[in-house]
Amino acid sequence: MIAVDWGTTSFRAYRIDAAGIVVDKREAPLGILAIKEQRFAEALESQVGDWIEAGVHPIVMSGMIGSRQGWREQAYVRCPAGPDELAAKLGSVTWGMQGRKAWIVPGLITRDAQGVHDVLRGEETQIVGVLDDLGPGAHTLCLPGTHSKWVRVDDGRIVSFTTHMTGELFAVLRDHSILGRTMENAGDIPTAFDAGLARSKQPGGLLHHLFGVRADSLAGTLTAEAAHEFLSGLLIGHEITSVAPTGGTVHILGSQALAARYERALSGAGCRTHVLDPDAAVRGLFRLATALGRKA
């Protein structure tokens, strides 16, 4: 099969054999934002046309390619949902003279007790990819990132989730707010990160804590390099305080650098943590392709 993880800014394709082994890989900065005039088919052919020509199939794609700005919008599937529900709702696109076809994984939607919605797209496939690692029973997953996801999994199905704008807020504050003027990324400074975590547990609220980064910078008690790490700890700390995970293990699924930050923050909050293999999307796509095979 051909597994495609097609996001906002990047395109990643994997050629996978019948045993689930990745035998080839292609990667390009061809996220959906880089595709003009809906030329998604051309972009796909330009990257893996030779694989398609060689008869490798099916093609299963996940991520923002299924959003309103993508190739074809896939309606969100309502939680609780597992691999079977997702496979049943795979949408398809066709193109070209020979009627070539690719499948697109839908995202998930949920509503909280107050009726407010939450959505995810792309993460459902990553989660499907780790279900075997998690095994039966109830589990808490944290997928840190631009939009951090906290997910409840029960017996192999996604029950509910919440999203936190932690990563995006960090980026817009660094790039577009007054905080960015006194902030510089000089890599990890664990003491500053921990100070941000500690601050998140003090009274005053996030809106006030944010301005404290500015005030301490002006007062000379926070260097630009420390401010960067302090803000990271502050935001991650507020996210974790809001979620307030209690008991059991938090399974972390994200890039190595981000997973390390959440592991540190969660351990400090008294949680057990378990970092999952971040390449889960490929395995999720393989599993959904397998379910598709059974369905077809």
Next chain:
Amino acid sequence: MIAVDWGTTSFRAYRIDAAGIVVDKREAPLGILAIKEQRFAEALESQVGDWIEAGVHPIVMSGMIGSRQGWREQAYVRCPAGPDELAAKLGSVTWGMQGRKAWIVPGLITRDAQGVHDVLRGEETQIVGVLDDLGPGAHTLCLPGTHSKWVRVDDGRIVSFTTHMTGELFAVLRDHSILGRTMENAGDIPTAFDAGLARSKQPGGLLHHLFGVRADSLAGTLTAEAAHEFLSGLLIGHEITSVAPTGGTVHILGSQALAARYERALSGAGCRTHVLDPDAAVRGLFRLATALGRKA
């Protein structure tokens, strides 16, 4: 005297007679960010050179003109501080062949129980301008804006304050985050504003509540016009929940539109409110000029 309210984006000057009556006014988009190569003296002369020529004095300026990016940085005065402490710490700049001189009001600095700093610059002069209205005793002031200030005043002195990045966060989220894509300013929609206020009191935390604006927009339960007002209510609601003003009256000092939003939010939170005359800076500058006269 000549009172100058010189901020980041605007310049406002007032000619005031000995009785404290504003007899003339000049306004220009000559905030400190618009001044190149430190040409502050030229900018001031270009606006009120005729007043200076006519012998009107003293000139007292407040706002970001006293910041590191302004004409001359004025060290923050430590709280508690009132008009006397501020007048005693007025800095001065001189220019020109005739040794012309203007005074600059310093900002204020405070530290909370955890040792984190907070600062303000410009608001100290506005607060001085309303001290007579407040009278003796303890008072709570709210100055909504880019950086909302909550101030404790006791017997005519500023005891402590906290800053909340509410206004700036609203602006960066609207202009630079994914939320801005599904948001449009179509003026007041009280029901949407109230829904944002109500959301701020629900569990989940601000980082999660922010993403809910996106999710409800995608789900079709929040229009672009409503999202704009909902986000405003959400952020103001989180600010007020963090401050948790208890008992007594909250005195609001800000532009009419913003004061109306805070009045609505605070009333909903069970607070009594009192909206002060927003032109307080001029009266504050007059009062400091008077104190300067006594000192000189």
